Amino acid sequence: MLEIESLNKQYIAGTWREGQSENILVDTNPYNGEVITEFKMADVSDVDLAYKSALEAKEEWNKVNPYKQRDILENAVKYIEDHEEKIVNIIIDELGGTRLKAAFEIGLVKDMIKESAIFPLKMEGKILPSVEDGKENRLYRIPAGVVGVISPFNFPFFLSMKSVAPAIGAGNGVVLKPHEETPIMGGTLIARIFEEAGVPKGLLNVVATDIKEIGDSLVEHPIPRIISFTGSTKVGSHIGQLAVKNFKKPLLELGGNSAFIVLEDADLDYAVNAAAFSRFTHQGQICMSANRILVQKSIYDEFITKYKEKVSSLKVGDPRDPETIIGPVMNERSAENLKAIIDKGIEQGATPILKGNISGNMVEPTVLTDVNTDMDLAQEELFGPVISVMPFETEEEAIAIANDTRFGLSGAVHTSNVERGVEFAKKVQTGMIHVNDITINDEPIVAFGGEKQSGLGRLNGEWSLEEFTTMKWISVNYQQRQFPY
Template identity: 80%
Template sequence: MLQLKSLGNQYIDGEWREGQSENILHNVNPYNKEVLLSYKMATEADVDAAYKASLRAQDEWAKVNPYKKRDILEKAVHYIDEHEEEITNIIMDELGGTRLKAAFEIGLVKNMIKEAATFPLRMEGKILPSIEDGKENRLYRLPIGVVGVISPFNFPFFLSMKSVAPALGAGNGVVLKPHEETPVTGGTLIAKIFEEAGIPKGLLNVIVTDIKEIGDSFVEHPIPRVISFTGSTKVGSYIGQLAMKHFKKPILELGGNSAFIVMDDADLDYAVNAATFSRFTHQGQICMSANRILVQKPVYEEFIAKYKEKAASLKVGDPRDPETIIGPVVNERQAENLQAMIDKGIEQGAKAVLLGNIEGNMVAPTILTDVTPDMDVAQEELFGPVICIIPFETEEEAIAIANDTKFGLSGALHTKNLERGVEMAKQIHTGMIHVNDITINDEPIVAFGGEKHSGIGRLNGEWSLEEFTTLKWISVNYGQRVFPY
């Protein structure tokens, strides 16, 4: 049986041990405030030990037969299958995720590992012709070496695994730093899974700490060649610049301000359901969540009425209750930020047709209507169960409003005229957009990533393989070259 208490230490060089700091990190259930685990935090010395262990183990991993690597990754999926109920309980207790959210996240994780399990057999090279007689050019696809992964608190199991599994599959070592709010689901649980699957000791390391403890050492350390960060745009910008300063490749999956567009010919009931899922899944704490709903004026009032009724029906409460749709946001600071955004939106002229109660970090749905594109609620990422609705008249206006943001991650567009939807989607500056679907989509073989302030790079499938490998050119001259002097 998978025991939560067994996941309450650092995982460094294949050993479960305490961090060297005297500072304690308390892992708290966001719903009932129970302390689940307490960690002695990792220090800079622990970070150094983790990276050195990963580098040593990566040499060993590189020599493992690709078919055996595949088998090890597939064993990780089997372990998750065998312990799915325990993992579900951990997600509910550590994240405040509902049972529905847990099932959704675990499904994403298993698909991601299954895709990564194909990577050892896809490390293909090429032999290319040469302009010189008697010479051939060989291109070898090789692991980067060691990858540093920094993951967020919202979908930590999946968003950690989204980099960890492909990096391992491509032959790399990994050091993972989960968010301090979710050290188990985003970190030590993953270490346990791969430990049980049989990866070499030291290949994957998990550092549980706070940035105040280790400063910039996780990014600045000389060993990692790639830093994969998922989180806020503000922090991502800093990490990206720091990585580049030290000649490391940053992969940045950052914030969003997704537009959900409803045309006047849309199936309104279906659009309401899709927009509800796109905003309120996991309390709206998803980078791809719909932040702005744009509704064409002929159906604006009808959409609002239906959407309000649907949102008001969502049960708010204990994430362990199977009927709960909206559990707690991650902490009270996030709830206070949402309250401030709601207040500012109303002050700037928005109308609260549904004003949810906020108590502690329990936030009920709020719907702001008559929002204009220049309002703060329309420009900033609302990381919670708060949504703004904006009216528009023409296709051109909808596209202009959708593009009026520094972000460009996801989006959705609802219309019965599918080709019109596709043509509109092409004009919206975002990495992903979905016609007659939700804004929250992530598939293991489809390129995932954002434009503008929503990130740099693409993950999943062949794009992850590209990000976590490098190409080495080795030429072979079978004869002798003629020199001009």
């Protein structure tokens, strides 16, 4: 069964159990504040058991025929398809996501699992020549071991699965810690999916808890070889340093401050729609969301008029309403942070051409002009339905503004001349940028990752396979070697 009441326990060593902590994790609906369920938190001893179970089960998983492993992963997709409406409802209740957002996220998850399902068939090796006579060099691609995954609250189903599925597909054991505000969508639902799909018990473990309870034990534990973290740059920096200190590989997908650039020859109506989608999908709570819109001065006034009209038309409210585009942000802390940065920006000279009300977790859209690059509005990841629109004269000025940030995750540039867009895009310091498209793009076979303080490493397709495996050199000497002494 796929009911919330069956998903409020830890999943460790192949069993559903209460956490060993005395503390309770309360899972609430961000729209109405209702309690969805409660978890008895995992503690450090649970983390230890989870890692030991993953290491033991990995050996069993590695003995399974690769074609059977593929079939098991494909079973996970079938399970999601059979329970899709229930999953949509959990996304709405636990995340405050709209039905549109839920369908988008579920589609990404299915594509990611389908890609990961072929990993067992791609664990290729090489035979290389040797400088020594009668010797052969063999390179074997093998699983890295056990992977620790720490996922965020905004797209928890996908951003957990983005590491979990390829790690399992590449032969690893996994311990997953979902964000404390989304323990089901980011954690126990995924455990149920793989349990029903048929992976060995203990291969995937989920610990629902918070950092105050377990500290750095998930990263410092001696078993995991890789720590995959998605979240804020501040926390990611700490986790990355801790991982390296303990000789583990960090994979970090961190914050963004994406620029959406509109050149004078762009299709203006199309650019307006793309810019709105790039900012307001899931209330702007996506690392790839457009934080800044840069518009060439010759079309700036017309863009502002059309954009204000478009954003004003977006329905704000109950995420269960199919017409709702903007639901609640995740918590009141997020709403308060957004209010503070808006107020500070206005004090510094920004002009709100559209200023939405903020009540509890509900944040209506705000569009600000007269923003300069020194303001927090232009420098910080806003993570909510707030956007700055900034004019520029020349391409060189636009590139300078776009690059004036410590982040470098995504971006978009709009122009009627595709090659002009490509040449422009090459100059923006970001891991991903899209010509005549939205800033929010993620495809299962295309390298995904950021530059600067937006992260380390690349995921998806062959890059995930590379990240979650290692190469082992075994040489074979077919004759006796001559030694100098």
